[in-house]
Amino acid sequence: RKTSKELQPGSLGFPLIGQSLCFLRAMHTNTVEQWLQERIRKYGPISKLSLFATPTVFLHGQGANKFIFTTCDGNILSNQQPPSVRRICGERNMTELAGDDHKRVRGAVVSFLKPEMLKQYVGKLDEEVRRHLDMHWHGNQKVMVNGFLFLSFSQLYMRVMPLMKSLTFNIMSSLIFGIEHGERRNTLVELLQHMMNGLVSLPINLPFTRFNRSLKASAKIRTLIKDLISERRAALEQRIAIPNKDLITCMLSFGNNDPSVLMSDEEIADNVIGAMIEGHDTSSVLITFLVRHLAKDQSVYENITKEQAEIAKTKTSGELLTWDDLARMKYTWRVAMETLRMNPPLLGSFRKVIKDFEYEGYTIPKGWQDCIILHLLVIWAACMTHMDKRIFPDPSKFDPTRFEKQASTPPYCFVAFGGGARICPGNEFARIETLVTVHYLVTRFK
Numbered sequence: 004r005k006t007s008k009e010l011q012p013g014s015l016g017f018p019l020i021g022q023s024l025c026f027l028r029a030m031h032t033n034t035v036e037q038w039l040q041e042r043i044r045k046y047g048p049i050s051k052l053s054l055f056a057t058p059t060v061f062l063h064g065q066g067a068n069k070f071i072f073t074t075c076d077g078n079i080l081s082n083q084q085p086p087s088v089r090r091i092c093g094e095r096n097m098t099e100l101a102g103d104d105h106k107r108v109r110g111a112v113v114s115f116l117k118p119e120m121l122k123q124y125v126g127k128l129d130e131e132v133r134r135h136l137d138m139h140w141h142g143n144q145k146v147m148v149n150g151f152l153f154l155s156f157s158q159l160y161m162r163v164m165p166l167m168k169s170l171t172f173n174i175m176s177s178l179i180f181g182i183e184h185g186e187r188r189n190t191l192v193e194l195l196q197h198m199m200n201g202l203v204s205l206p207i208n209l210p211f212t213r214f215n216r217s218l219k220a221s222a223k224i225r226t227l228i229k230d231l232i233s234e235r236r237a238a239l240e241q242r243i244a245i246p247n248k249d250l251i252t253c254m255l256s257f258g259n260n261d262p263s264v265l266m267s268d269e270e271i272a273d274n275v276i277g278a279m280i281e282g283h284d285t286s287s288v289l290i291t292f293l294v295r296h297l298a299k300d301q302s303v304y305e306n307i308t309k310e311q312a313e314i315a316k317t318k319t320s321g322e323l324l325t326w327d328d329l330a331r332m333k334y335t336w337r338v339a340m341e342t343l344r345m346n347p348p349l350l351g352s353f354r355k356v357i358k359d360f361e362y363e364g365y366t367i368p369k370g371w372q373d374c375i376i377l378h379l380l381v382i383w384a385a386c387m388t389h390m391d392k393r394i395f396p397d398p399s400k401f402d403p404t405r406f407e408k409q410a411s412t413p414p415y416c417f418v419a420f421g422g423g424a425r426i427c428p429g430n431e432f433a434r435i436e437t438l439v440t441v442h443y444l445v446t447r448f449k
């Protein structure tokens with residue numbers, strides 16, 4: 004193996020496997036932060052490693068965040084997932100595209116996820132949340148095991164997380180894909196789980212491996228989405244559906260038949276899968292950890308309950324929440340932001356190096372032994388700046404008041420939703436999902 008003294012410290016480990024097993028173990032045992040701290044202690048803020056059969060560079064710090072978010076669509080770095088993730092999510096997924104192609108597809112997705120559009124959906128989202136609570140919570144003495152106070156990590160994952168995943172899945176199915184309750188939704192939820200398991204697995208495509216199951220599930224989901232596309236297209240042609248009914252009709256109608264912006268069926272399918280993946284395990288993680296913080300911190304719990312009770316008082320029985328009600332939930336959203344700071348659901352993502360570049364005195368090369376693509380992993384920069392005491396004093400303390408003056412947070416330090424041209428387009432959607440859910444959780448249950 005060729006080495007150079009300009010290359011970053013660290014090691015690529017065993018061929019193909021590299022550090023993937025350690026990383027997956029850390030993910031499954033929820034110890035990624037410790038794993039990273041150990042890396043930084045051993046090698047400093049820049050180091051090399053190998054993940055999912057791909058040589059990778061790890062960068063950490065506010066400067067690294069800025070560099071990655073502002074350079075991503077230039078000619079040095081581009082957005083690209085490891086080949087295994089690309090096989091599952093598709094080549095035309097927004098996270099794979101760059102330049103004008105990325106702008107066009109992102110424009111179509113944002114046309115549905117922008118606040119002016121989401122305002123119309125608060126009521127529908129409210130109905131989904133109530134329906135979930137009526138089905139899974141109402142009438143039970145205890146929904147969580149052992150009460151809230153001593154909710155351990157394993158209880159959180161075993162009891163709270165599945166409920167929240169089912170809730171956010173139902174919200175997305177209804178609002179984003181327009182799939183009503185029934186057999187189709189049930190099939191989709193099962194396939195989605197198999198597909199997502201493959202994203203954090205070794206990319207070995209043999210019968211009975213997770214990766215193999217994930218590829219099969221992804222192919223079935225694609226067929227299901229293509230059927231939906233045909234149905235929506237027919238409904239639009241017959242004028243029995245409006246263009247902004249859901250994300251699929253929005254993408255089909257984007258650009259008013261201008262061929263230069265029109266999305267192909269392949270692109271629509273890949274981006275529906277993309278939104279499903281990006282939106283499912285993120286909001287559910289946020290709400291799960293928020294519940295945990297409410298359990299641990301009595302004063303935060305009381306403040307949220309007070310704010311939500313004030314809003315509930317202004318509603319008649321069965322009246323749906325509105326966009327204006329959400330605007331009044333300022334404290335609740337600060338608690339969500341603090342939860343995102345301490346437990347960011349998305350640790351980061353990959354960028355591909357398309358041209359050699361220098362960073363902090365190290366050369367980061369385009370290729371590795373002339374045949375393997377080198378990826379830059381930004382994955383951990385996010386959660387590590389969130390816990391930097393120079394940026395967030397007393398970082399282990401859960402303190403929602405930090406976000407009272409959001410402008411005082413230095414740029415590229417709070418990066419739960421990413422930054423730059425790739426900043427999460429679903430952040431507003433996540434906000435309304437979280438606020439409506441917390442409203443009914445604290446006003447209807449203890």
Ligand code: HEM
Nearest residue numbers: 097098281282285286289349352419420421425427429433
């Ligand atoms: C708490 C909830 C969420 C968090 C913390 C979150 C976080 C993020 C982050 C950090 C990125 C940037 C990744 C990068 O730089 O490579 C991202 C991108 C993205 N998110 Fe979210 N997300 C959330 C919810 C959602 C939802 C609900 C949707 C869809 C409905 C969504 C759709 C997307 C998409 C499509 C991208 C790719 C953007 C692009 O490449 O231009 N996210 N998200």
